[in-house]
Amino acid sequence: MSYPDHSRPGTGALVVASIFPAIVILIELVTGICAGAFFDPVPTVGHVVLISLVPIVNCLLWRALRTEDTAPVWLVIVGGVGIAVAASYSLLFLPMLPFAFIAMILVGIGLLPFAPLAGLVFAVRWTGETAASRDCGGRIALGGVALGVVALLLVDLPATITQVALDRYDGSVQQRRSAVALMRALGDRDMLLRQSYGDTARASGVASFLVSAWTNGVFWNDQPRIDAARELYYRVTGKAFNAAARPGHAVGDRTRLFAWDDDQGGEAVGGRVPDLALAGSRIDGAVAARDSLAYLEWTIDLANRGDIQREARFTIALPEGAVASRATLWINGEPREASIAGRGETRAAYSKVVSALRDPLLVTTDGAQRLLVQVFPIQPHTSMRLRIGVTAPFAIRPDGRRTLALPTMVERNFGLDADLRHAIWIEGAGRRARR
Incomplete structure (x- = not known):
């Protein structure tokens, strides 16, 4: 079965749908610009793999549409996965888009938060077109979306548990005990340590974002709960947070553009200082x-x-x-x-x-x-x-x-x-x- 009549996607579409998101991912992995200023979108290898699927899948979909051959089943499935991942990151970056639009007018760097949205638009369009070339293609694509959602929830589960534990730690003595037990069993200790060092409390996935937005606000107006994170880290590990260096990231120790020493000249020892x-x-x-x-x-x-x-x-x-x-x-x-x-x-x-x-x-x-x-x-x-x-x-x-x-x-x-x-x-x- 061939594709329905449609114009072949051009090179410009490939640039917006695949090359532009790939460049943005590479910039974040090398510089950590978003991790340093807002939140870390790729804190683990699992997050890197999922987010990298979007430009790769969009490139494969673009190539399949250019050849006008019937798309294989696996491509429709991974196209659905790409939709789920791109939609997730579009939601995460949604509160930043108004500020990014203003920054785009002033400097070109404001374009970066629009990369997930660009990948999402073309993933939906091209996956729909490839699905239309097969019997039950729509159901296959929806199955891929469901698979993508499950993968996102699994890689984000430790971060979600960490947010829940921090929320409980602000409660009664019994809730604090349950927060410690929960954190020891399923929490992300690296994320808790980064929050102890003053990193933003914004989460890195849809589930943890919804949990953190409930307490910290969608626009992350509240300051990170540094004192609570440090105390919880001590109770979970038995060590002060500054007994350990700031944890690394999925791809090496990315440079943080805003890694100043917030405790300089103060009355607290604070976190480890690089170098x-x-x-x-x-x-x-x-x-x-x-x-x-x-x-x-x-x-x-x-x-x-x-x-x-x-x-x-x-x-x-x-x-x-x-x-x-x-x-x-x-x-x-x-x-x-x-x-x-x-x-x-x-x-x-x-x-x-x-x-x-x-x-x-x-x-x-x-x-x-x-x-x-x-x-x-x-x-x-x-x-x-x-x-x-x-x-x-x-x-x-x-x-x-x-x-x-x-x-x-x-x-x-x-x-x-x-x-x-x-x-x-x-x-x-x-x-x-x-x-």
């Missing part, structure tokens, strides 16, 4: 056995391997009864001792020099037996050294045995060098301990 790492760590100490007292100096080297200035932030847990008694920052190779002042005064001074891009080191208390350390700026492709001095008493047990606990880094916004080795040297009463 910032602990390059050196050494604790030197002297023990006064008679006084059951030790003085420890922790020397830390922080390296910035990126192209922009970064701020390092971390918290240190001190031994019981210990106090920070010294802070030193190396500037141009010379050690500079820190001065002691009130908390409010030092915070204001730090904020002032951060805005002036100078070299401040701020050490403040962060709760019982904790210190918050901040240093800025660490220049691109350089390292910065700092030293924290701690005076700590021995812990004396009932049997008279004495122990000395060392300070520990609890939270940090940087990674660790692969070849990092932490060195310890303790001296006292003629004995030395080296590690």
Whole structure:
């Protein structure tokens, strides 16, 4: 059976239906422009495969219509799948189209959100024409649409569960417990971690979009629930969110055009900062056995391997009864001792020099037996050294045995060098301990 009378689709139609969506997908995979500014449309390999079907299927449909041969059954089925996928992404991008239209007038980049709609229009038209060339072609095409919907729901199921878990976590104690159990069983931990890092709460599929739109609004006016996501991530994994780097994506670690450090200059450690790492760590100490007292100096080297200035932030847990008694920052190779002042005064001074891009080191208390350390700026492709001095008493047990606990880094916004080795040297009463 041949196709009904119709004009053969031209090269321009192929450009709009297939080449244009393919270019947009490639741009997103390489740059992550939508993931950085709005939401991630291809967070997993499954999403990449489904969205890539649209330009491929449209190209096959265009070729079949050009030859005027009867379309095989499989092509009608995958044409229906392409319709379902293109319709799904058209719905996801629908709230952005008015803004994209304005951006299209100003700059050409506003065309990008129209790619799913362009793919949908031609997928519906060409699938309908190929289906008309076969007996029961319409039913076959609808079967393909149903297959596409099922595939979309399956790849989006973990993200949908994550949105449901976050919604429940805002409820009662019992709902919080069920949210943790649900997240552990079926949730997408990478998506939860990205939301902990401040990514948009907008979902990446129809089902999760409908769930997130119920609480966050269709136009994503509400801010992401960062605090809830961080707390839920901790309860699910047993680790703070910044103990893990921001998760990668379906195709490598795509560059984020808007990946600034939202916590810079603030009072929270925040998420991991790209290209910032602990390059050196050494604790030197002297023990006064008679006084059951030790003085420890922790020397830390922080390296910035990126192209922009970064701020390092971390918290240190001190031994019981210990106090920070010294802070030193190396500037141009010379050690500079820190001065002691009130908390409010030092915070204001730090904020002032951060805005002036100078070299401040701020050490403040962060709760019982904790210190918050901040240093800025660490220049691109350089390292910065700092030293924290701690005076700590021995812990004396009932049997008279004495122990000395060392300070520990609890939270940090940087990674660790692969070849990092932490060195310890303790001296006292003629004995030395080296590690």
